Amino acid sequence: MSNKAIICQDLTKQFGAFKAVDHISFEVEQGEIFGFLGANGAGKTTAMRMLCGLSFPTSGKATVAGFDVYHQQEKIKANIGYMSQKFSLYENLTVTENIEFYGGVYGLSRTEIKKRGGDMIDMLGLSQSAKKLVGELPLGWKQKLSFSVAIFHRPKIVFLDEPTGGVDPLTRRQFWDLIYSAAADGITVFVTTHYMDEAEYCNRISIMVDGRVEALDTPTQLKHSFQAQTMDEVFYQLARRAQRTAD
Numbered sequence: 170m171s172n173k174a175i176i177c178q179d180l181t182k183q184f185g186a187f188k189a190v191d192h193i194s195f196e197v198e199q200g201e202i203f204g205f206l207g208a209n210g211a212g213k214t215t216a217m218r219m220l221c222g223l224s225f226p227t228s229g230k231a232t233v234a235g236f237d238v239y240h241q242q243e244k245i246k247a248n249i250g251y252m253s254q255k256f257s258l259y260e261n262l263t264v265t266e267n268i269e270f271y272g273g274v275y276g277l278s279r280t281e282i283k284k285r286g287g288d289m290i291d292m293l294g295l296s297q298s299a300k301k302l303v304g305e306l307p308l309g310w311k312q313k314l315s316f317s318v319a320i321f322h323r324p325k326i327v328f329l330d331e332p333t334g335g336v337d338p339l340t341r342r343q344f345w346d347l348i349y350s351a352a353a354d355g356i357t358v359f360v361t362t363h364y365m366d367e368a369e370y371c372n373r374i375s376i377m378v379d380g381r382v383e384a385l386d387t388p389t390q391l392k393h394s395f396q397a398q399t400m401d402e403v404f405y406q407l408a409r410r411a412q413r414t415a416d
């Protein structure tokens with residue numbers, strides 16, 4: 170079995186004649202922080218849904234945590250964590266209740282939930298707010314909690330779909346401390362973002378244009394290849410080639 174976290178070969182998703190994802194190929198290493206960039210409508214969410222076992226590809230191959238995206242979707246779901254722009258947390262439950270609920274969904278024992286949940290609350294500095302409703306927390310805290318819940322069952326890979334939308338750079342930076350700590354524990358992080366400061370934090374970045382991966386490298390190497398000072402410049406050089414308009 171391969172030790173790559175994700176292998177993707179010519180993965181394609183068509184909606185009728187329209188190729189939302191058009192023959193994308195890449196590999197992600199275990200423990201890597203892999204940035205998945207692209208303008209609105211480039212096909213990131215569609216690609217990510219296939220990799221998470223939520224939709225079938227039209228053609229091509231992919232394995233996630235060693236499992237096949239056509240035949241082992243349930244295995245994939247059990248081995249990944251997922252956090253979307255729209256939180257999966259229940260706003261009308263407390264911090265502790267959310268942790269207990271998700272721990273149960275993930276099949277952890279009561280003892281494990283209590284121990285790991287307590288550690289998580291301490292690590293996040295949320296002890297004072299454990300009995301607060303999640304709906305009352307500031308957005309940045311909700312995002313950090315949502316991420317911690319997404320990795321509560323210690324998945325091999327966590328998929329983050331624009332996890333830090335709407336918060337300031339300092340709060341984003343704090344969120345990224347959590348990402349680094351998860352990666353240091355061996356969790357592979359696959360993250361989409363529109364923020365170029367975040368792109369710089371990734372080990373490698375792929376940039377999608379009109380359903381295709383048009384660039385893939387480390388931030389430093391991409392800047393070098395595109396003779397750009399910043400990732401913003403790299404991104405705009407690529408994004409302006411797009412024919413596709415966002416919805």
Ligand SMILES: Nc1ncnc2c1ncn2[C@@H]1O[C@H](COP(=O)(O)OP(=O)(O)OP(=O)(O)O)[C@@H](O)[C@H]1O
Binds near residue numbers: 209212213214415
């Ligand atoms: N179920 C569907 N049926 C038809 N077209 C779809 C469907 N889902 C997505 N698309 C189209 O596929 C293209 C890629 O969409 P996708 O949501 O994957 O892009 P994205 O890169 O995630 O964009 P964003 O950053 O806005 O989320 C878009 O043109 C979208 O309209």
